[in-house]
Amino acid sequence: MTDKSEFDLSLLYPVISEYLHLGRSGLLPCLHAAQNIYGWLPNQVSIAIAQALNIALADVHGVIEFYGLFYNEPVGKKIFRVCTDLTCAMKGADEIYTHLCSENVNSQGSIAGSELITIEKSPCLGLCEHAPVAMLNGNVVLGLGADPRVATPSIPQSKVYGSLRQLTKNCGAGKPTLIKDYGDYSALRLAAAMSPEAIINEVINAGLVGRGGASFPTGVKWSGARTATGAQKYVICNADESEPGTFKDRILLSDDPHQVIEGMCIAARAIGATYGYIYLRGEYPYILPILKNALDEARDEGYLNNNFDIEIRLGAGAYICGEETALFESIEGKRGFPRVKPPFPTTNGLFGAPTIINNVETFCNIPLIIEGGAAAYRTVGTEKSSGSKLFCVSGDVMKPGVYEVPFGITLRELLSMANEKTETDDLQAILFGGAAGAFATPDHLDIKLTFEDLRAAGLPLGSGVIMVFDKTRDLRDTMKRLGHFFFHESCGKCYPCQLGTQRQKEILDRISDGKSIPGDIQRLQDIGMTMMDTSLCGLGQTASTAVLSAIRLFPHLFTQNKYISQDNRS
Numbered sequence: 371m372t373d374k375s376e377f378d379l380s381l382l383y384p385v386i387s388e389y390l391h392l393g394r395s396g397l398l399p400c401l402h403a404a405q406n407i408y409g410w411l412p413n414q415v416s417i418a419i420a421q422a423l424n425i426a427l428a429d430v431h432g433v434i435e436f437y438g439l440f441y442n443e444p445v446g447k448k449i450f451r452v453c454t455d456l457t458c459a460m461k462g463a464d465e466i467y468t469h470l471c472s473e474n475v476n477s478q479g480s481i482a483g484s485e486l487i488t489i490e491k492s493p494c495l496g497l498c499e500h501a502p503v504a505m506l507n508g509n510v511v512l513g514l515g516a517d518p519r520v521a522t523p524s525i526p527q528s529k530v531y532g533s534l535r536q537l538t539k540n541c542g543a544g545k546p547t548l549i550k551d552y553g554d555y556s557a558l559r560l561a562a563a564m565s566p567e568a569i570i571n572e573v574i575n576a577g578l579v580g581r582g583g584a585s586f587p588t589g590v591k592w593s594g595a596r597t598a599t600g601a602q603k604y605v606i607c608n609a610d611e612s613e614p615g616t617f618k619d620r621i622l623l624s625d626d627p628h629q630v631i632e633g634m635c636i637a638a639r640a641i642g643a644t645y646g647y648i649y650l651r652g653e654y655p656y657i658l659p660i661l662k663n664a665l666d667e668a669r670d671e672g673y674l675n676n677n678f679d680i681e682i683r684l685g686a687g688a689y690i691c692g693e694e695t696a697l698f699e700s701i702e703g704k705r706g707f708p709r710v711k712p713p714f715p716t717t718n719g720l721f722g723a724p725t726i727i728n729n730v731e732t733f734c735n736i737p738l739i740i741e742g743g744a745a746a747y748r749t750v751g752t753e754k755s756s757g758s759k760l761f762c763v764s765g766d767v768m769k770p771g772v773y774e775v776p777f778g779i780t781l782r783e784l785l786s787m788a789n790e791k792t793e794t795d796d797l798q799a800i801l802f803g804g805a806a807g808a809f810a811t812p813d814h815l816d817i818k819l820t821f822e823d824l825r826a827a828g829l830p831l832g833s834g835v836i837m838v839f840d841k842t843r844d845l846r847d848t849m850k851r852l853g854h855f856f857f858h859e860s861c862g863k864c865y866p867c868q869l870g871t872q873r874q875k876e877i878l879d880r881i882s883d884g885k886s887i888p889g890d891i892q893r894l895q896d897i898g899m900t901m902m903d904t905s906l907c908g909l910g911q912t913a914s915t916a917v918l919s920a921i922r923l924f925p926h927l928f929t930q931n932k933y934i935s936q937d938n939r940s
Contacts, residue, residue, distance in 0.1 A: 377414050381407050386422045394425050395721075397433060397703030401440055402684055410441040425703070436705040436861075438493075438687030439652045446486035450518040451505040455494035455614045456801075456837060456851055457764045461501040466514045467491060487518050493689070493855060494614035495653050498764035498837075499529045499771045508655040525656060528621045529771030531787060534750070534758045537734050538774045541625035546660045549667040552628040557737035558673060561636045564740075566596055569640040573736065575744035577756035582608060582692075582729035583803070583832045584908075585821055591726055594716035595641040598724035605637045605646040605678075606720065606727040608697060612651060612689040613804035614855060615835035618760040618772045619730035623650075624657050626734075627664035631673070631680065633733030636740055638678040641726055645679060649697050652685035689859035693907050694719075694727045696861070707863045708907035729833075731760055751777035755820035759831075763788045765838035766796075775819070782815040784836065798841045799923070801848075803832025805855050806912035808919035809845075830915070846882045846927050849917055853878035856913040867910025870901040874914060881928055891921055891928045 385403040389396030400423065404415050411434055420427040434440045452458075452467045470489050497503040497510060504511045509523030530542035540547040561569050574589030595603060607630060611619040623630060634646050650657060661682055668674045683701050685691050691700045695709035698720045719725025735757060739747050748756045755777035764770045767788040775784060781800070800810045807830050810817075817827050824831050839845065853875040862868040874897050877890055898914030905911045921928060 377408060377412055379414065379418055382415060382418055383422075386419060390422060392423075394423060394703035395701060396423055397425060397430065398437075398683065398686060398700065401430075401434065402686070405440060409447060410443065410445055412442075416442075423703075429704075432705055433703070436688065437652070437685075440686055446488035448487040448518065449505075449507055450487055450489045450511075450521070451492035451495070452489065452514065453493070453495045453497070453501070453503050454491045454851075455855065456805075456848060457494075457498040457615060457770075458502040459847070459851060460765055460839075460843065463502040463514075466502055470514075470518060489518065492653075493858065494612070494616075496611055496617045496620050496651065497526055498615055498617055498762065500526050501764065501770075505653065510656060525624075528625050529769070530621065530774070531769060531771050532761075532774035533779075533787075534774045534776060536738060536750075536758050536774065537622065537629075537731065537760060538626075538772065540629070541621050541772075543625065546624060546664070547626045547628060549628055549664070549671060552626070555628075555632050555635070555668075555671070555673050557741040558632050558635050558639075561639050561740050566640045566642065569636060569740065570596060572744050573640075573739055576735075576739045576747040577744075577754075578732070578735055578739060578747075579821070580728060581731035581735070581759070581833070583613070583806070583830075585831065588728060588732060591716060591728075592637065592640050594714075595643075595724045595726045598717045600717075600724040602645070602721070602723045603641055603643040604720045604723055604725040605634050605641070605643045606694075606697070606701075606725060607634055607646070607648040607733055608692065608694065608727050608729045609654070610649050610651045610685050610692045610697060611730070611833070612653075612692050613806065613833050613835060615764055615801065615804040615837045616762050616833045617764075618762050618834060620651075620654060620657065621772050622730050622734055622760075623654070624660055627661055628668065629734045629737060630730055631664060631668050633736035634680060635668075635673055635678060636736050637726060637728070637733065641724070643726075644677060646681070647701055647720070648680060648682050649691070649701065650682055650684050652687045655684065658682065658684065688861075689855075690861045690907070690909055693909065696907070697727065698725070705861070707861055708909075710906065731834075752818075752820050752822075754822045759819065759834060761819070761834045761836050763836045763838070765801075766840040766843070767838050777820045778818050780816050780818055781810070781836075784819065785815070785838065788838075796840045796842075797838065798843060799839045799845060801837040801839070801916065802835065803830040804835035804837070805852050806830075806908070806915060807832050807835060808915050809923055811923055828919070844882075845920060845924060846878075849920055849927075850878045850882035852916050856909070860909065860913070864904075864906040864910060866901050866904040867906070867913065870897050870905070870910065871913050873897050874901075874917065878917070886928060891925065894918070894921060894928070 416430045420430045454463045511521045528542045530538050570592050578588045579585045688706045690696045691706040696706040700706045715725045761773045857871040857875040860867050860871045898918045901910045
């Protein structure tokens with residue numbers, strides 16, 4: 371470990387002082403601030419933070435080692451993270467990574483030069499419509515032909531399409547919507563004149579269900595928190611959008627942050643909460659200034675005040691923190707381990723208090739419901755799937771991006787928008803719901819995009835991922851990457867997921883390398899069903915769903931020792 375004399379801890383103490391009042395909950399903000407100062411987190415810094423926040427040093431080190439964006443060893447002054455997940459891999463990310471590392475690379479994977487540059491492979495960065503992409507010290511880098519020593523960071527232009535512009539009415543302009551353009555929080559003003567019960571009933575009557583993947587009725591969740599006993603209640607926006615192929619929440623946050631804030635304020639009125647958190651994905655640091663400015667604007671206008679205020683908490687690179695109870699643990703300054711349920715968050719959530727947690731898209735629906743009314747909201751969509759839905763379309767399409775459409779259109783219609791054509795002869799597969807989703811084939815093109823129709827077809831709507839693969843793609847490589855993703859992201863708290871994702875990865879690696887052996891299909895099925903039935907949280911329970919669906923649809927991929935495209939199969 372580097373000698374203590376090399377670190378000027380006087381730079382750290384003013385930073386720590388900003389978070390002393392938070393106690394252990396201030397650990398993640400403290401670590402982020404310290405790493406911004408020193409570039410990494412040496413032991414001396416960890417000791418200083420542990421003493422200041424009165425946390426055991428072992429716990430501080432445990433948190434640092436848990437999160438992928440914290441470093442406890444020296445790294446380059448520039449950290450270049452190349453996304454090599456599904457969509458970026460389809461656009462040549464592996465070749466780009468190899469090229470970047472091909473010259474003057476030392477044994478740590480860093481380029482020697484005037485500044486040491488660390489080059490890493492990264493899980494999905496939530497920028498699939500811009501693939502291939504990378505991050506340079508927290509900034510987005512598009513067009514990866516450049517030398518990382520001279521790469522120019524940029525803010526990605528949102529790509530927004532579809533037949534509706536309700537949730538996305540202020541998105542795609544290339545700049546954040548300021549409060550003067552957003553308006554006077556008219557839905558919140560209406561909610562202020564309603565009783566909490568009336569607000570909740572309006573949300574229930576609108577038929578809104580969570581848009582993050584679980585599809586739990588939003589109003590029912592709010593009702594449980596409303597009636598729960600507790601002097602302190604919390605509203606949390608889950609902006610830890612980490613599902614490979616998902617990027618809709620990034621666009622809503624960066625382009626129209628006041629829509630999210632207004633939805634949270636209405637939720638606070640409904641359940642009697644006095645404090646809220648936006649838990650922002652660690653790979654979205656460039657959205658932090660946008661959110662901070664929007665919160666300041668809302669405070670200046672009196673929408674956030676002593677009755678209800680919102681704090682931003684930046685994650686640090688852990689997919690598991692998208693699980694609601696793991697997210698609570700992270701805010702509390704701990705490793706993001708899921709909790710055993712029950713008890714449920716509506717009665718025992720953040721800091722043990724009644725809590726509602728919804729994702730960004732869900733909160734953005736709330737102002738629409740309150741301002742227009744539940745009946746008007748239900749005029750869009752179907753009886754059982756009301757409103758519009760944001761779909762993240764990526765992969766082998768002409769126009770990747772976020773599509774806002776009414777529930778009830780067919781998959782064929784959506785893909786026609788993304789391709790500006792109706793021919794599907796080159797279509798091989800569609801991955802629904804991201805890494806935790808399932809595969810579909812051209813036979814599913816006329817299925818309606820609703821909760822009920824997809825459920826009947828055995829396909830998850832999930833967070834709205836539609837990832838398209840043409841017939842040139844090797845789906846065995848796709849499944850290999852899915853296996854690596856879940857192995858990397860498993861928190862390790864429960865053995866079925868910890869061991870199951872490792873074993874699944876090993877088998878998928880072997881199959882991708884053309885070395886499948888008899889019994890691999892049965893092994894994957896046994897592992898998958900075991901994880902599904904016995905894992906503690908949704909990560910382990912869904913870590914095998916895409917693979918199991920591929921076994922049903924494409925069994926030849928698991929037995930042939932050389933990939934043969936659908937065009938060439940006999």
